[in-house]
Amino acid sequence: MTLLASIEDSVPHSKCQQGHYRLVKGTEIPKTGRVKAVLPFFLIFASLLTGEEKPPNLVYINADDLGWTDLSSQGSRYYETPNIDQLAASGMVFTNGYAAASNCAPSRACAMSGQWTPRHGVYTVSPSTRGKAKDRKLIPTPNNKTLADEVLTLPEVLQAAGYFTAHVGKWHLSEDPLDHGFEVNLGGFHGGAPGRGGYHSPYNYPNVVNKKKGEYLTDRLAEEACRIISENKDRPFFLSFTTYSVHTPIQGREDLVKKFAAKESTAEHNNAEYAAMIASLDMAVGRVVETLKEHQLLERTLIIFTSDNGGHEGVTSNEPLRSGKGSYYEGGIREPFFFSWKGKIKAGQSSDTPMTNLDLFPTLVAAARAPLPKTKLLDGHNLLPLLTKGQPLSERPLYWHFPIYLEGYRENDQETRDPLFRTRPGSVVRLGPWKLHQYFEDNGLELYNLDEDLSEQTNLANTKPEKVKELLALLENWRKETNAPVPTELNPKFRTPETH
Incomplete structure (x- = not known):
């Protein structure tokens, strides 16, 4: 038996509601639902004892409402995304990548829990009775507005394995990401869209400082993400960088709006404000990658980029896909999706293997070599053999x-x-x-x-x-x-x- 296997078997489990399990310290479940570091330093020092490499850093970048064709590498001839395109080219792109739900909260709940919507009950944003009552033939299933504390999350597993865990940006699953395994929260709360002030300071987000009036939110969050990387470069970290961009309200930086207003648009993509928002998102991704490069962390960091659901119809076009956000036609669920890990994932790869954001949990846990309770239900598949060795996955529904x-x-x-x-x-x-x-x-x-x-x-x-x-x-x-x-x-x- 390996040291890591023995650690996994020794982790105390506590059964919770709905058949879920959570890692606990001793035999107590913290009242807040937040998992403390059950195995502080075990995973880090296990690598020294076994001669294995240090666990990789994990950077999860999740854009909000970014459509499948909203990147220049995905076909747009109007939007400009050179940094994201370069990141995609450095690893493996999934042409059949999906969100496990077609709007914000349920998609994020699936990613953080690794479970299909019926297991956690988050099906939509707010009530399930949206639309006029006279047009609804059935009484819909009630919706869970928050991800229950009993659901074991990805950051909880990683934190328990010795990772520093930080959330920057949109959360949308509860009032505080710290209750679900994050040690730092910058900007995350239950709200799903920029509120007072929109994308321009003064804005009001948890722990986000208004440095100057008119500052752009995406720029501020990118700076915070880069600071977290710099301050934690010497230990394994999980950074969840989930931008509010490009969710409504559609508000771009003035300089970028002017740039795209002067650029020739296309029939599908012609909104200068939205193009400016995508450009700011691209710059933010570029800053994060550059910070990793500055600290010589690219070979020690697995980066994931995707979106939580399809593009907002009326703001952008998802053609050739049908419909958009909120629909279960392809335009609502098919996403830009790619993985980059210098030296581990060969650059320039493309896979047509159908996959969803449910696969993130098992993949990142495997990359981290993090202990996981054997009774934890995971509905996705570990993509690491495909990503690093080219081993095909068996066909699955x-x-x-x-x-x-x-x-x-x-x-x-x-x-x-x-x-x-x-x-x-x-x-x-x-x-x-x-x-x-x-x-x-x-x-x-x-x-x-x-x-x-x-x-x-x-x-x-x-x-x-x-x-x-x-x-x-x-x-x-x-x-x-x-x-x-x-x-x-x-x-x-x-x-x-x-x-x-």
Whole structure:
């Protein structure tokens, strides 16, 4: 038995609600839900005893509402993202990378817990009854507004393994990230969008200092992220840098807005304010990478870049993908997604392996060689063998579940299933190129071959009944295994279109 294996077996476990487990010090669970460092220095010094390399630093960059085509390396001819593009080129890009949910809070809950939405119950932002009551046929499943303390999170596991853990930017899962395994919080709280002051100082975020009036929020958070890297360069750290950009309100830096207003736009991308926000995001990423380089940390740091959901329709276009944020068509869930680790992940790689942000938890824990309770449920896969050795993953289904309503952004939106809602209650499964949507109000089924129809325009449900049967069986079995709630109660306030 290796030293690390013996450490893992020796970690005390305490069973919590819903079958989850958390690492604890002794036999007590801290009342705040925050995990203390159960194994201080064990993982660090275990590397000295075994001759293994020092555990890598982990930098997780999660943009907010950035669409699949919002990077120049992803096809935009108007937005400019040279730093992000360079980071993507330095590692492996996943062309079929997904968020496990189509809007902010549930996607983040999936990433931090490593679990599908039915396990933690965060399905949307705020109530699940969004949209007009007369248009909702079913009573939707109630939504958890916060990630429960009982859910063991990625930063808790890493902190317990001796990592310094810091959160910079948007959190959106509770009032304080410190209750979920972070030791430092700069800017994270329950809010999901910039509030008073928007993106320009004076703003009001936890522990974020207003250095000068008019300072741009993305610049401030990037400076804080770089400071954290510099101050902790001599010990393993996990930095969660989750920007508020490019979430509404759409407010760019004045100098950058002027630059893009003078630039020729395209039919798909033509919003100078939004382009300026993306440029600021790109500069922030560049500053983080440059700081790692200055401290000679690139070979000791695994960097992940992605977005929490698709682009906001009406602000940007997700074409050729259908629809956008809040929808479970490709435009709402397919994301820019790539991993970079100098010397470990070969540069210039691209993988068409379907994956989601659920894979972050097992991948980062494996990279960190961090002990994990064997009873902790993880719904993603460890991507490290693929990233570092090119070992292919076996084909697996990906699932999404949304027993809720989410109102539409635009009047008469033709990209969604109907013009009133971005999402009506239902589930989705993808296996290989095939993607099946099932909607609970009318048991509507939509089947698409994404290899041939990336825009999800041709519903093959009637012409491919055997494929529908296969995927529907997978979906139903998965819902049973995860206790996924399916709303069936009729809404007494519902009125058919004829009686509106």
